[in-house]
Amino acid sequence: MRPKELLMLREILKAMTYFRRFLILFICGITQIFFAVYLLLELFGFSLGLHISSSGYMFIPGILIFASSGLLTVSYYFGDTKTNNSLYDEYTAIRYYKLGAFGYALNGIGIFLLFSFQDWSNWSFQSANAMIYQIASFAWLIFGVLLVWFSLGDYKEYKNG
Amino acid sequence: MGKHHKNLLNNLAELRMAKGLTQQALSDSAEVSRKSINAIENGIYVPSTVLALKIAKTLGCSVENIFRLPK
Numbered sequence: 575m576r577p578k579e580l581l582m583l584r585e586i587l588k589a590m591t592y593f594r595r596f597l598i599l600f601i602c603g604i605t606q607i608f609f610a611v612y613l614l615l616e617l618f619g620f621s622l623g624l625h626i627s628s629s630g631y632m633f634i635p636g637i638l639i640f641a642s643s644g645l646l647t648v649s650y651y652f653g654d655t656k657t658n659n660s661l662y663d664e665y666t667a668i669r670y671y672k673l674g675a676f677g678y679a680l681n682g683i684g685i686f687l688l689f690s691f692q693d694w695s696n697w698s699f700q701s702a703n704a705m706i707y708q709i710a711s712f713a714w715l716i717f718g719v720l721l722v723w724f725s726l727g728d729y730k731e732y733k734n735g
Numbered sequence: 736m737g738k739h740h741k742n743l744l745n746n747l748a749e750l751r752m753a754k755g756l757t758q759q760a761l762s763d764s765a766e767v768s769r770k771s772i773n774a775i776e777n778g779i780y781v782p783s784t785v786l787a788l789k790i791a792k793t794l795g796c797s798v799e800n801i802f803r804l805p806k
Contacts, residue, residue: 655766656763659766659767659768660762660767660768660769661768663766663767663768663771664767664771664782664783664786665767665768665770665771665774665780666768666770666771668780727770731768731769731770
């Protein structure tokens with residue numbers, strides 16, 4: 575990449591706004607919810623008929639989260655102090671932390687329940703595989719909803735701020 | 736006076752308006768988001784010591800003038 579393009583990329587990353595962060599997190603959240611609902615419906619026998627192969631596309635939510643985390647981190651390091659003070663202040667951090675803690679708590683309860691209703695007497699690789707999908711879909715659903723919830727706070731700030 | 740946090744009473748909205756500052760102006764000078772100022776004024780959020788001192792410095796008063804413990 576040429577230096578001019580690098581500078582342009584840096585300018586784009588510097589210009590993080592509430593709306594851009596809303597878009598990034600909302601897309602991540604909605605994607606997670608979509609895959610979670612798709613998987614849960616498949617697991618309970620209600621196929622949407624989209625023919626999404628479990629192993630072929632299930633990396634998408636993870637890749638999106640990885641890319642978004644990278645983008646937000648880079649935008650923080652390239653961002654100017656005023657933008658960072660506003661976008662990444664202590665109240666935002668605490669809000670994020672509280673939602674994260676809530677998500678982990680729900681996830682813990684969910685994993686406990688998922689472990690509880692497995693048929694351990696007829697355990698097989700197929701059941702283990704299904705349980706992995708159940709855990710993944712449950713985690714995506716919880717964190718997808720929380721990401722959308724967090725992103726809506728950014729949207730409100732963009733509209734009213 | 737706005738709503739209060741159960742552990743902390745505040746006069747922030749009154750003091751800010753007396754100074755003729757908007758939430759945005761106060762947040763710019765205290766180096767936080769406008770949402771933080773709004774959350775503090777509405778008793779949703781208890782600020783850190785550093786933020787409380789920055790707000791007090793901007794408003795030209797002491798922290799005790801803005802925040803106090805409930806009786």
